[in-house]
Amino acid sequence: MIGAIVSEDQDFHQTLDRMLGDGAGRFRFEARIGEPFTQISDTHLDALRAVDPDVIVVDLEADPQVGIKFAQYLMEAGLARAVVAAGPTDSPDLILQAMQAGVTEYLPKPLADTKVRESMDRVWRKTGKRTSQDPAEGDKGRTYCVFSAKGGSGSTTFAVNLAVELHRLTRKKTLLIDFDLELGETALLLGMEPKFSIADLIRNFHRVDAGLLASYIERDDSGIELLSAPIQPVDFESVDGERIAKILQFLKEHYEYIVIDAPKTLNTVTLSAFEGSDEVFILTTPDLPSIRNVSRCLPLLKGVEGHREEDWIKLVINRFSPRQLIPISEIEKTLGMKVYSTLRNDYQSTIDAINEGRPVVFDRNSIYGQDVRRLASEVTGVEVAPKKDGGLLGSLFSRKSSTS
Ligand SMILES: Nc1ncnc2c1ncn2[C@@H]1O[C@H](COP(=O)(O)OP(=O)(O)OP(=O)(O)O)[C@@H](O)[C@H]1O
Ligand SMILES: [Mg+2]
Structure with missing residues:
Protein backbone atom coordinates (compact mmCIF):
# COMPACT_ATOMS: atom_id res chain seq x y z
CA MET A 1 0.00 0.00 0.00
CA ILE A 2 1.31 3.43 -0.92
CA GLY A 3 0.78 6.22 1.57
CA ALA A 4 1.26 9.94 1.97
CA ILE A 5 1.51 12.04 5.12
CA VAL A 6 0.34 15.60 5.66
CA SER A 7 1.66 16.97 8.94
CA GLU A 8 3.65 19.95 10.15
CA ASP A 9 4.97 17.80 12.95
CA GLN A 10 8.18 15.97 11.98
CA ASP A 11 7.80 13.58 14.92
CA PHE A 12 4.46 12.49 13.47
CA HIS A 13 6.14 11.52 10.18
CA GLN A 14 8.84 9.59 12.02
CA THR A 15 6.41 7.84 14.33
CA LEU A 16 4.33 6.61 11.41
CA ASP A 17 7.44 5.47 9.56
CA ARG A 18 8.54 3.52 12.61
CA MET A 19 5.13 1.97 13.24
CA LEU A 20 4.33 0.96 9.68
CA GLY A 21 7.72 0.36 8.15
CA ASP A 22 7.80 -3.39 8.65
CA GLY A 23 10.74 -3.90 6.32
CA ALA A 24 8.60 -6.07 4.06
CA GLY A 25 7.73 -3.07 1.93
CA ARG A 26 4.04 -3.76 2.37
CA PHE A 27 3.53 -0.14 3.28
CA ARG A 28 5.50 2.78 1.90
CA PHE A 29 5.04 6.52 2.42
CA GLU A 30 5.99 8.01 -0.91
CA ALA A 31 4.84 11.60 -0.46
CA ARG A 32 5.04 14.00 2.44
CA ILE A 33 3.73 17.48 2.98
CA GLY A 34 5.22 19.30 5.95
CA GLU A 35 3.64 22.72 5.36
CA PRO A 36 0.70 24.14 7.31
CA PHE A 37 -2.63 23.51 5.53
CA THR A 38 -2.90 27.16 4.54
CA GLN A 39 0.35 26.93 2.61
CA ILE A 40 -0.45 23.83 0.63
CA SER A 41 -0.30 24.69 -3.03
CA ASP A 42 -1.10 23.05 -6.36
CA THR A 43 2.52 21.90 -6.54
CA HIS A 44 2.05 19.87 -3.35
CA LEU A 45 -1.18 18.42 -4.72
CA ASP A 46 0.52 17.56 -8.02
CA ALA A 47 3.19 15.70 -6.02
CA LEU A 48 0.43 13.72 -4.31
CA ARG A 49 -1.20 12.95 -7.65
CA ALA A 50 2.12 11.74 -9.05
CA VAL A 51 2.41 9.20 -6.24
CA ASP A 52 -1.26 8.21 -6.55
CA PRO A 53 -1.49 7.08 -2.90
CA ASP A 54 -3.88 4.48 -1.55
CA VAL A 55 -4.10 6.33 1.72
CA ILE A 56 -3.25 9.83 2.93
CA VAL A 57 -2.77 10.39 6.65
CA VAL A 58 -3.73 13.93 7.62
CA ASP A 59 -2.61 15.27 11.00
CA LEU A 60 -5.40 17.63 12.07
CA GLU A 61 -3.82 18.80 15.29
CA ALA A 62 -2.27 22.10 14.20
CA ASP A 63 -5.51 23.43 12.69
CA PRO A 64 -8.41 20.96 13.02
CA GLN A 65 -11.06 22.96 11.16
CA VAL A 66 -8.97 23.65 8.06
CA GLY A 67 -7.52 20.15 8.34
CA ILE A 68 -10.97 18.59 8.10
CA LYS A 69 -11.77 20.68 5.03
CA PHE A 70 -8.49 19.59 3.51
CA ALA A 71 -9.22 15.92 4.24
CA GLN A 72 -12.62 16.37 2.63
CA TYR A 73 -11.03 17.97 -0.41
CA LEU A 74 -8.59 15.07 -0.77
CA MET A 75 -11.50 12.61 -0.83
CA GLU A 76 -13.64 14.69 -3.19
CA ALA A 77 -10.81 15.33 -5.59
CA GLY A 78 -10.08 11.60 -5.65
CA LEU A 79 -6.48 12.13 -4.56
CA ALA A 80 -6.52 8.96 -2.49
CA ARG A 81 -8.72 5.95 -2.04
CA ALA A 82 -8.79 6.58 1.70
CA VAL A 83 -7.97 9.42 4.05
CA VAL A 84 -7.04 8.73 7.66
CA ALA A 85 -7.24 11.68 10.05
CA ALA A 86 -5.23 11.97 13.26
CA GLY A 87 -6.09 14.37 16.06
CA PRO A 88 -6.82 14.83 19.75
CA THR A 89 -8.49 11.97 21.62
CA ASP A 90 -10.77 14.09 23.72
CA SER A 91 -12.76 15.77 21.02
CA PRO A 92 -15.87 13.80 20.06
CA ASP A 93 -17.10 16.75 17.96
CA LEU A 94 -13.96 16.72 15.89
CA ILE A 95 -14.16 12.96 15.39
CA LEU A 96 -17.76 13.31 14.26
CA GLN A 97 -16.91 16.14 11.87
CA ALA A 98 -14.01 14.15 10.44
CA MET A 99 -16.29 11.18 9.82
CA GLN A 100 -18.89 13.42 8.22
CA ALA A 101 -16.19 14.85 5.99
CA GLY A 102 -15.67 11.34 4.66
CA VAL A 103 -12.43 10.28 6.37
CA THR A 104 -12.05 6.53 6.49
CA GLU A 105 -10.45 6.25 9.94
CA TYR A 106 -9.66 8.52 12.90
CA LEU A 107 -6.44 7.99 14.84
CA PRO A 108 -6.23 9.50 18.33
CA LYS A 109 -2.98 11.31 19.13
CA PRO A 110 -0.49 10.46 20.57
CA LEU A 111 -0.38 7.57 18.14
CA ALA A 112 -0.49 4.08 19.58
CA ASP A 113 1.24 1.29 17.72
CA THR A 114 -1.61 -1.22 17.72
CA LYS A 115 -4.29 1.34 16.87
CA VAL A 116 -2.31 2.57 13.87
CA ARG A 117 -1.69 -0.93 12.56
CA GLU A 118 -5.29 -2.02 13.08
CA SER A 119 -6.60 1.03 11.37
CA MET A 120 -4.29 0.60 8.37
CA ASP A 121 -5.34 -3.03 8.15
CA ARG A 122 -8.96 -1.92 7.94
CA VAL A 123 -8.07 0.60 5.22
CA TRP A 124 -6.21 -2.17 3.41
CA ARG A 125 -9.25 -4.43 3.54
CA LYS A 126 -11.69 -1.68 2.56
CA THR A 127 -9.78 -0.34 -0.40
CA GLY A 128 -8.43 -3.62 -1.61
CA LYS A 129 -4.83 -4.32 -2.44
CA ARG A 130 -3.69 -2.50 -5.54
CA THR A 131 -0.57 -3.68 -7.27
CA SER A 132 1.04 -3.00 -10.58
CA GLN A 133 0.21 -6.54 -11.59
CA ASP A 134 -2.49 -7.41 -14.04
CA PRO A 135 -6.16 -7.48 -13.14
CA ALA A 136 -7.47 -10.87 -12.10
CA GLU A 137 -8.27 -13.27 -14.87
CA GLY A 138 -11.67 -12.64 -16.38
CA ASP A 139 -11.55 -9.05 -15.14
CA LYS A 140 -10.83 -7.62 -18.58
CA GLY A 141 -10.36 -3.94 -19.17
CA GLY A 381 -21.36 4.02 -10.89
CA VAL A 382 -19.00 5.81 -8.48
CA GLU A 383 -20.70 8.79 -6.90
CA VAL A 384 -19.15 12.24 -7.17
CA ALA A 385 -19.25 14.28 -3.99
CA PRO A 386 -21.00 17.64 -4.56
CA LYS A 387 -18.72 20.57 -5.23
CA LYS A 388 -18.49 23.12 -2.45
CA ASP A 389 -18.62 26.78 -3.40
CA GLY A 390 -15.17 28.20 -4.04
CA GLY A 391 -13.50 24.82 -3.47
CA LEU A 392 -11.27 24.00 -0.57
CA LEU A 393 -8.09 25.50 -1.94
CA GLY A 394 -9.95 28.75 -2.56
CA SER A 395 -11.01 28.86 1.06
CA LEU A 396 -7.52 27.91 2.24
CA PHE A 397 -5.95 30.68 0.23
CA SER A 398 -8.49 33.29 1.24
CA ARG A 399 -7.83 32.30 4.82
CA LYS A 400 -4.12 32.50 4.19
CA SER A 401 -4.32 36.00 2.72
CA SER A 402 -6.58 37.20 5.52
CA THR A 403 -4.10 36.02 8.13
CA SER A 404 -0.98 37.30 6.39
N1 LIG B 1 -16.87 21.75 -24.52
C1 LIG B 1 -16.02 22.56 -25.15
N2 LIG B 1 -16.18 23.90 -25.09
C2 LIG B 1 -15.34 24.74 -25.76
N3 LIG B 1 -14.29 24.33 -26.48
C3 LIG B 1 -14.07 23.02 -26.58
C4 LIG B 1 -14.90 22.06 -25.92
N4 LIG B 1 -14.42 20.82 -26.18
C5 LIG B 1 -13.32 21.00 -26.96
N5 LIG B 1 -13.11 22.30 -27.20
C6 LIG B 1 -12.04 22.93 -28.01
O1 LIG B 1 -12.20 22.53 -29.35
C7 LIG B 1 -10.94 22.38 -30.00
C8 LIG B 1 -10.87 21.02 -30.65
O2 LIG B 1 -10.85 20.05 -29.63
P1 LIG B 1 -10.16 18.62 -29.83
O3 LIG B 1 -8.78 18.75 -30.34
O4 LIG B 1 -10.40 17.86 -28.59
O5 LIG B 1 -11.10 18.08 -30.99
P2 LIG B 1 -10.88 16.81 -31.92
O6 LIG B 1 -12.23 16.34 -32.30
O7 LIG B 1 -9.98 15.83 -31.27
O8 LIG B 1 -10.13 17.50 -33.15
P3 LIG B 1 -9.27 16.81 -34.31
O9 LIG B 1 -10.16 16.84 -35.50
O10 LIG B 1 -8.09 17.72 -34.47
O11 LIG B 1 -8.89 15.43 -33.85
C9 LIG B 1 -9.90 22.61 -28.94
O12 LIG B 1 -9.41 23.92 -29.04
C10 LIG B 1 -10.66 22.43 -27.63
O13 LIG B 1 -10.11 23.22 -26.60
MG1 LIG C 1 -8.33 14.81 -32.02
Missing part, protein backbone atom coordinates in the same frame (compact mmCIF):
# COMPACT_ATOMS: atom_id res chain seq x y z
CA ARG A 142 -13.54 -2.12 -20.04
CA THR A 143 -12.87 -0.27 -23.26
CA TYR A 144 -14.40 3.03 -24.34
CA CYS A 145 -13.84 4.44 -27.79
CA VAL A 146 -14.26 8.16 -28.37
CA PHE A 147 -15.10 9.12 -31.92
CA SER A 148 -16.36 12.19 -33.70
CA ALA A 149 -17.25 12.45 -37.33
CA LYS A 150 -16.02 15.97 -37.89
CA GLY A 151 -12.66 17.64 -37.17
CA GLY A 152 -12.39 19.78 -34.07
CA SER A 153 -15.51 18.37 -32.36
CA GLY A 154 -13.60 17.85 -29.14
CA SER A 155 -13.03 14.09 -29.15
CA THR A 156 -9.40 14.27 -28.05
CA THR A 157 -10.19 16.66 -25.20
CA PHE A 158 -12.99 14.36 -24.07
CA ALA A 159 -10.95 11.14 -24.38
CA VAL A 160 -8.12 12.58 -22.27
CA ASN A 161 -10.40 13.96 -19.58
CA LEU A 162 -12.61 10.87 -19.49
CA ALA A 163 -9.56 8.68 -18.90
CA VAL A 164 -8.26 10.93 -16.12
CA GLU A 165 -11.66 11.04 -14.47
CA LEU A 166 -12.27 7.27 -14.71
CA HIS A 167 -8.99 6.77 -12.92
CA ARG A 168 -9.66 9.48 -10.37
CA LEU A 169 -13.04 8.08 -9.45
CA THR A 170 -12.07 4.43 -9.31
CA ARG A 171 -8.27 4.46 -8.82
CA LYS A 172 -8.22 1.64 -11.36
CA LYS A 173 -5.42 1.06 -13.82
CA THR A 174 -6.36 3.18 -16.82
CA LEU A 175 -4.80 3.40 -20.25
CA LEU A 176 -5.42 6.08 -22.83
CA ILE A 177 -4.60 5.03 -26.38
CA ASP A 178 -4.12 7.55 -29.14
CA PHE A 179 -5.21 5.77 -32.30
CA ASP A 180 -4.81 8.87 -34.41
CA LEU A 181 -1.74 7.56 -36.19
CA GLU A 182 -1.52 10.61 -38.39
CA LEU A 183 -1.96 13.57 -36.06
CA GLY A 184 -2.59 12.36 -32.51
CA GLU A 185 -2.57 15.04 -29.87
CA THR A 186 -3.28 13.32 -26.55
CA ALA A 187 0.34 13.65 -25.36
CA LEU A 188 0.14 17.39 -25.98
CA LEU A 189 -2.99 17.70 -23.87
CA LEU A 190 -1.27 15.88 -21.02
CA GLY A 191 1.90 17.92 -21.41
CA MET A 192 3.95 14.79 -22.11
CA GLU A 193 6.75 14.04 -24.54
CA PRO A 194 6.70 10.27 -24.96
CA LYS A 195 9.69 8.50 -26.43
CA PHE A 196 7.73 5.60 -27.85
CA SER A 197 4.32 5.26 -29.39
CA ILE A 198 1.65 2.88 -30.52
CA ALA A 199 3.58 2.58 -33.80
CA ASP A 200 6.38 0.79 -31.89
CA LEU A 201 3.86 -1.56 -30.34
CA ILE A 202 2.27 -2.29 -33.71
CA ARG A 203 5.67 -2.92 -35.26
CA ASN A 204 6.99 -5.16 -32.49
CA PHE A 205 3.82 -6.84 -31.39
CA HIS A 206 5.09 -10.31 -32.36
CA ARG A 207 7.58 -10.19 -29.49
CA VAL A 208 5.74 -8.06 -26.98
CA ASP A 209 5.44 -9.06 -23.34
CA ALA A 210 4.52 -7.11 -20.21
CA GLY A 211 8.08 -5.74 -19.91
CA LEU A 212 8.30 -4.46 -23.45
CA LEU A 213 4.77 -3.08 -23.21
CA ALA A 214 5.76 -1.07 -20.14
CA SER A 215 8.58 0.55 -22.07
CA TYR A 216 6.18 1.84 -24.72
CA ILE A 217 3.79 3.29 -22.21
CA GLU A 218 4.25 6.49 -20.23
CA ARG A 219 2.63 7.31 -16.94
CA ASP A 220 1.16 10.74 -16.52
CA ASP A 221 1.10 12.67 -13.24
CA SER A 222 -2.67 12.24 -13.20
CA GLY A 223 -2.13 8.51 -12.69
CA ILE A 224 -3.28 7.35 -16.12
CA GLU A 225 -0.97 5.70 -18.60
CA LEU A 226 -0.62 6.73 -22.21
CA LEU A 227 0.11 4.85 -25.39
CA SER A 228 0.69 7.86 -27.56
CA ALA A 229 0.44 8.51 -31.26
CA PRO A 230 3.68 8.50 -33.23
CA ILE A 231 5.42 11.84 -33.69
CA GLN A 232 5.92 11.04 -37.37
CA PRO A 233 2.57 10.19 -39.00
CA VAL A 234 2.10 6.52 -39.84
CA ASP A 235 0.35 5.46 -43.00
CA PHE A 236 -2.67 3.67 -41.56
CA GLU A 237 -3.19 1.79 -44.86
CA SER A 238 -0.16 -0.27 -43.88
CA VAL A 239 -1.67 -1.26 -40.54
CA ASP A 240 -3.46 -4.55 -40.40
CA GLY A 241 -6.83 -4.49 -38.59
CA GLU A 242 -6.32 -7.97 -37.20
CA ARG A 243 -3.13 -6.87 -35.49
CA ILE A 244 -4.96 -3.94 -33.91
CA ALA A 245 -7.61 -6.32 -32.59
CA LYS A 246 -4.92 -8.56 -31.06
CA ILE A 247 -3.15 -5.58 -29.51
CA LEU A 248 -6.39 -4.42 -27.92
CA GLN A 249 -7.06 -7.88 -26.55
CA PHE A 250 -3.58 -7.96 -25.08
CA LEU A 251 -3.94 -4.51 -23.50
CA LYS A 252 -7.29 -5.46 -21.96
CA GLU A 253 -5.47 -8.10 -19.96
CA HIS A 254 -3.28 -5.43 -18.41
CA TYR A 255 -5.69 -2.58 -17.70
CA GLU A 256 -9.02 -2.16 -16.00
CA TYR A 257 -10.07 0.82 -18.12
CA ILE A 258 -9.02 1.65 -21.64
CA VAL A 259 -10.03 4.84 -23.44
CA ILE A 260 -9.32 5.12 -27.15
CA ASP A 261 -9.08 8.42 -28.98
CA ALA A 262 -10.11 7.26 -32.45
CA PRO A 263 -9.18 9.03 -35.67
CA LYS A 264 -11.86 10.76 -37.74
CA THR A 265 -11.26 8.64 -40.82
CA LEU A 266 -13.13 5.37 -40.96
CA ASN A 267 -10.07 3.27 -41.72
CA THR A 268 -9.13 -0.25 -40.64
CA VAL A 269 -7.65 1.08 -37.41
CA THR A 270 -10.84 2.91 -36.49
CA LEU A 271 -13.05 -0.05 -37.32
CA SER A 272 -10.89 -2.41 -35.26
CA ALA A 273 -11.06 0.09 -32.39
CA PHE A 274 -14.88 0.08 -32.62
CA GLU A 275 -14.95 -3.71 -32.71
CA GLY A 276 -12.71 -4.01 -29.69
CA SER A 277 -14.66 -1.49 -27.60
CA ASP A 278 -17.45 -2.14 -25.15
CA GLU A 279 -18.90 1.30 -25.78
CA VAL A 280 -18.39 4.06 -28.28
CA PHE A 281 -18.96 7.69 -27.39
CA ILE A 282 -19.80 9.53 -30.54
CA LEU A 283 -19.30 13.23 -30.06
CA THR A 284 -21.00 15.90 -32.07
CA THR A 285 -21.22 19.63 -31.73
CA PRO A 286 -24.76 21.00 -32.08
CA ASP A 287 -24.39 22.24 -35.65
CA LEU A 288 -25.66 20.90 -38.94
CA PRO A 289 -22.38 19.80 -40.58
CA SER A 290 -21.36 17.82 -37.51
CA ILE A 291 -24.78 16.23 -37.03
CA ARG A 292 -24.95 15.36 -40.71
CA ASN A 293 -21.56 13.62 -40.51
CA VAL A 294 -22.74 11.59 -37.52
CA SER A 295 -25.80 10.50 -39.45
CA ARG A 296 -23.56 9.37 -42.31
CA CYS A 297 -21.32 7.33 -40.00
CA LEU A 298 -24.05 5.76 -37.87
CA PRO A 299 -25.05 2.93 -40.25
CA LEU A 300 -21.45 1.78 -40.43
CA LEU A 301 -21.05 2.01 -36.68
CA LYS A 302 -24.26 0.09 -36.09
CA GLY A 303 -23.02 -2.65 -38.40
CA VAL A 304 -19.81 -3.23 -36.44
CA GLU A 305 -19.45 -6.91 -35.67
CA GLY A 306 -19.86 -8.29 -32.22
CA HIS A 307 -22.21 -5.60 -30.94
CA ARG A 308 -25.91 -6.35 -30.74
CA GLU A 309 -27.10 -3.98 -28.07
CA GLU A 310 -28.15 -0.61 -29.45
CA ASP A 311 -26.95 1.28 -26.40
CA TRP A 312 -23.28 0.49 -26.93
CA ILE A 313 -23.25 3.65 -29.08
CA LYS A 314 -23.61 6.70 -26.87
CA LEU A 315 -24.33 10.07 -28.41
CA VAL A 316 -22.71 12.99 -26.61
CA ILE A 317 -23.33 16.64 -27.51
CA ASN A 318 -20.18 18.68 -27.02
CA ARG A 319 -20.07 22.48 -26.72
CA PHE A 320 -23.64 22.25 -25.54
CA SER A 321 -25.49 25.42 -24.62
CA PRO A 322 -29.11 25.64 -23.47
CA ARG A 323 -29.53 28.43 -26.02
CA GLN A 324 -28.13 26.49 -28.96
CA LEU A 325 -29.94 26.89 -32.27
CA ILE A 326 -30.64 23.20 -32.79
CA PRO A 327 -32.35 21.81 -29.70
CA ILE A 328 -31.59 18.35 -28.32
CA SER A 329 -35.02 17.06 -29.36
CA GLU A 330 -34.27 18.02 -32.97
CA ILE A 331 -30.86 16.27 -32.88
CA GLU A 332 -32.47 13.14 -31.43
CA LYS A 333 -35.15 13.18 -34.13
CA THR A 334 -32.63 13.65 -36.94
CA LEU A 335 -30.31 10.89 -35.74
CA GLY A 336 -33.02 8.55 -34.50
CA MET A 337 -31.33 8.06 -31.14
CA LYS A 338 -31.33 9.51 -27.65
CA VAL A 339 -28.65 11.90 -26.48
CA TYR A 340 -26.72 10.14 -23.72
CA SER A 341 -25.06 13.21 -22.27
CA THR A 342 -24.05 16.81 -22.90
CA LEU A 343 -20.76 18.62 -22.29
CA ARG A 344 -21.15 22.35 -21.93
CA ASN A 345 -19.41 24.91 -24.07
CA ASP A 346 -16.39 26.12 -22.08
CA TYR A 347 -13.85 27.60 -24.42
CA GLN A 348 -11.67 29.29 -21.81
CA SER A 349 -10.98 26.35 -19.53
CA THR A 350 -10.42 23.89 -22.41
CA ILE A 351 -7.96 26.22 -24.12
CA ASP A 352 -6.19 27.07 -20.83
CA ALA A 353 -5.83 23.35 -20.19
CA ILE A 354 -4.24 22.80 -23.61
CA ASN A 355 -1.80 25.62 -23.06
CA GLU A 356 -0.86 24.31 -19.63
CA GLY A 357 -0.70 20.65 -20.71
CA ARG A 358 -3.03 19.81 -17.81
CA PRO A 359 -6.38 18.01 -18.10
CA VAL A 360 -9.43 20.28 -17.75
CA VAL A 361 -10.92 18.11 -15.01
CA PHE A 362 -8.25 19.40 -12.65
CA ASP A 363 -9.81 22.83 -12.95
CA ARG A 364 -12.55 22.54 -10.34
CA ASN A 365 -14.32 25.62 -11.66
CA SER A 366 -14.60 24.38 -15.22
CA ILE A 367 -18.18 23.55 -16.19
CA TYR A 368 -16.82 21.26 -18.89
CA GLY A 369 -14.75 19.45 -16.25
CA GLN A 370 -17.86 19.05 -14.09
CA ASP A 371 -19.77 17.55 -17.01
CA VAL A 372 -17.04 15.04 -17.78
CA ARG A 373 -16.97 14.13 -14.11
CA ARG A 374 -20.73 13.56 -14.06
CA LEU A 375 -20.51 11.38 -17.15
CA ALA A 376 -17.60 9.35 -15.75
CA SER A 377 -19.56 8.90 -12.55
CA GLU A 378 -22.52 7.56 -14.50
CA VAL A 379 -20.31 5.19 -16.45
CA THR A 380 -18.51 3.83 -13.39
